[in-house]
Amino acid sequence: MRITCLRDRQRAGERLQAIAGRTEGGRMREEEARVAAILAEVRERGDAALLDFSERFDGLRPDPLRVPPERLAQAWHDCPEPLRRALDLAHDRILEFHHRQMPADLAVVGPHGERLGRRWRPVQRAGIYVPGGRASYPSTVLMNAIPARVAGVERLVMVTPPGPGGEPNATVLAAAHRAGVQEVIRVGGAQAIGALAYGTETVPAVDVISGPGNLYVTLAKKAVYGTVGIDSLAGPSEVLVIADHTAIPAQVAADLMAQAEHDPLAAAILITTSEALAAAVPAAIEAQLERHPRAAITLQALNDWGLIVVCDDLAEAAALSDRFAPEHLELLVEDPESLAGRIIHAGAIFLGQWSPEAVGDYLAGPNHTLPTSGTARFAGALSVETFLRHTSLIHFNRAALEATGAAVVTLAESEGLHSHAESVRQRLGIQES
Numbered sequence: 203m204r205i206t207c208l209r210d211r212q213r214a215g216e217r218l219q220a221i222a223g224r225t226e227g228g229r230m231r232e233e234e235a236r237v238a239a240i241l242a243e244v245r246e247r248g249d250a251a252l253l254d255f256s257e258r259f260d261g262l263r264p265d266p267l268r269v270p271p272e273r274l275a276q277a278w279h280d281c282p283e284p285l286r287r288a289l290d291l292a293h294d295r296i297l298e299f300h301h302r303q304m305p306a307d308l309a310v311v312g313p314h315g316e317r318l319g320r321r322w323r324p325v326q327r328a329g330i331y332v333p334g335g336r337a338s339y340p341s342t343v344l345m346n347a348i349p350a351r352v353a354g355v356e357r358l359v360m361v362t363p364p365g366p367g368g369e370p371n372a373t374v375l376a377a378a379h380r381a382g383v384q385e386v387i388r389v390g391g392a393q394a395i396g397a398l399a400y401g402t403e404t405v406p407a408v409d410v411i412s413g414p415g416n417l418y419v420t421l422a423k424k425a426v427y428g429t430v431g432i433d434s435l436a437g438p439s440e441v442l443v444i445a446d447h448t449a450i451p452a453q454v455a456a457d458l459m460a461q462a463e464h465d466p467l468a469a470a471i472l473i474t475t476s477e478a479l480a481a482a483v484p485a486a487i488e489a490q491l492e493r494h495p496r497a498a499i500t501l502q503a504l505n506d507w508g509l510i511v512v513c514d515d516l517a518e519a520a521a522l523s524d525r526f527a528p529e530h531l532e533l534l535v536e537d538p539e540s541l542a543g544r545i546i547h548a549g550a551i552f553l554g555q556w557s558p559e560a561v562g563d564y565l566a567g568p569n570h571t572l573p574t575s576g577t578a579r580f581a582g583a584l585s586v587e588t589f590l591r592h593t594s595l596i597h598f599n600r601a602a603l604e605a606t607g608a609a610v611v612t613l614a615e616s617e618g619l620h621s622h623a624e625s626v627r628q629r630l631g632i633q634e635s
C-alpha cells in the first residue's frame with residue numbers, strides 16, 4: 203500500500219482539491235458522454251434499452267423487469283431472525299429521526315390583515331436508487347424509502363441492479379418489504395436513472411429521484427436534473443478523519459478502510475496533528491488488509507485517493523477539511539464538540555471515539571445518503587424535505603392592496619411592465635397618471 207503523506211499545507215490543499223474533483227475533469231468527460239448516450243437510448247427505446255444495457259453491464263437480461271410484489275414479503279419471511287431484528291432496529295431509529303424532520307407550514311398575518319403562508323406537500327411520485335454493483339445495500343433501502351413514506355409520497359418506485367442470478371439481493375428485497383416499498387424494478391446504473399426520469403413501458407416517470415450510486419449513477423442523476431428533481435450527487439463514498447494524539451491507530455485505520463472498501467473511487471483522508479499517529483496508521487492499515495475480503499477495492503482506493511496530512515494545529519486541520527467538504531467527517535480529538543463548531547462544510551460529522559462512521563451508515567438515525575465530491579458546500583443529507591415541495595400562499599384583502607398598491611405600481615413602472623401596474627390600478631380604480 204502506498205498512501206501519500208504530506209506535511210506542506212499548500213501541497214495538501216492542492217491534493218485535497220484533486221481528490222474532491224476525482225469524479226469530474228478531463229478523464230471523466232468520456233464517462234459523461236457514455237452516460238449521455240445511455241440516457242438517450244433509454245429515452246428512445248424504453249424497456250428494450252434497459253434490457254440491452256443490463257445485458258452489457260450486469261451480464262443478463264432481467265425480463266420481466268418488475269419484481270413480483272409477493273417476492274418482497276417472501277424475502278422478509280426468509281430473512282434470518284438476527285438480520286430481521288437488526289433491520290427492525292435500524293428501521294425504527296431512522297423512522298423516529300425522520301419523523302422529527304417534518305417541517306411545519308407557515309402562516310403569517312401581515313400589518314393590514316393580509317394572510318401569507320408557506321405550505322408543504324409531498325411530491326406525487328418518487329424513485330429511489332439502491333446500489334448493488336460491488337456490494338448490496340439494504341441500509342440504503344431504509345434510508346431512502348423511510349423519508350419518502352414520512353413525507354407522504356403516493357407512488358414510490360425502487361430500482362436496483364439484478365444480482366448474478368437475475369434477482370436483486372434478498373436482504374435488499376426484505377428491507378424493501380419492511381420499509382413499505384411495493385414496486386421494485388431490477389435495473390441499475392445510468393439506465394435505471396434514465397428510466398425513472400423519462401419513463402418506459404414498465405417504469406413510471408417520477409418527480410424526484412433519490413439515492414446514492416457509483417460514478418455512472420451519479421453522472422446520470424446530474425444529467426437528468428431539470429427533467430426531474432434529485433436529492434444530491436451522492437457518489438463514491440468519502441471519509442475525512444481529523445485526529446490528534448488521543449486517537450487510536452487501529453480505529454483510525456478501520457474507519458478509513460470502511461469507506462475505501464466501497465469503491466475504487468472512494469476517498470479516505472487523515473489529517474492529524476500527531477506525527478506518531480501519521481506513522482502508525484499505514485502499518486495498522488497493512489495489518490487489517492491481510493485476509494480482507496475486499497482487499498483489492500480497498501487497496502486501489504487508498505493508493506489512488508488516500509491521503510495523510512500532518513499539520514500544526516486543529517485550526518489548520520479544520521480549514522483543510524473545509525476545503526475538501528467531505529461527505530463524512532470524523533473528529534477523533536480530545537474536544538470534538540468545540541472542533542465541530544468550527545467546521546463549515548461537511549455532509550455529516552461524527553464526534554468522538556464512540557461514533558464510528560458505520561453507526562451512521564446503518565442505524566444512528568440521520569440519513570446516510572450524503573453529498574460527495576465537494577458538493578457538501580451547497581447540499582446536505584437526504585431528508586424528508588427531499589420528497590416535499592413548498593408552495594407560497596398570498597391572500598391580500600382590500601385594505602392591504604390599498605395600503606401597498608401605489609408601491610407596486612411604482613415598481614412595475616420602473617421595470618417598464620405596464621400590465622403589472624394596470625392589474626393593480628384596475629382593482630383600486632386608479633387612473634394612469
Ligand SMILES: NC(=O)c1ccc[n+]([C@@H]2O[C@H](COP(=O)([O-])OP(=O)(O)OC[C@H]3O[C@@H](n4cnc5c(N)ncnc54)[C@H](O)[C@@H]3O)[C@@H](O)[C@H]2O)c1
Nearest residue numbers: 333334335336363390391414415416438439464465571572
Ligand atoms: N454518497 C452516499 O451517500 C453513498 C451511500 C452508499 C453508497 N455509496 C456509493 O455507491 C456506490 C455503489 O456502487 P456499486 O458499483 O456498488 O453499485 P451501483 O448500483 O451504483 O452501480 C452498479 C451499476 O453500474 C452499472 N455499470 C457498471 N459498470 C459500468 C460501466 N462500465 N459503464 C456503465 N455502467 C456501468 C451497471 O449497470 C451496474 O448495475 C459506491 O460508489 C459507494 O461508495 C454512496
Ligand SMILES: N[C@H](CO)Cc1c[nH]c[nH+]1
Nearest residue numbers: 339341342439440563570
Ligand atoms: N458509507 C455509505 C455512504 O457513503 C453508506 C453505507 C451503506 N452501507 C454501508 N455504508
Ligand SMILES: [Zn+2]
Nearest residue numbers: 460461464563
Ligand atoms: Zn459505508
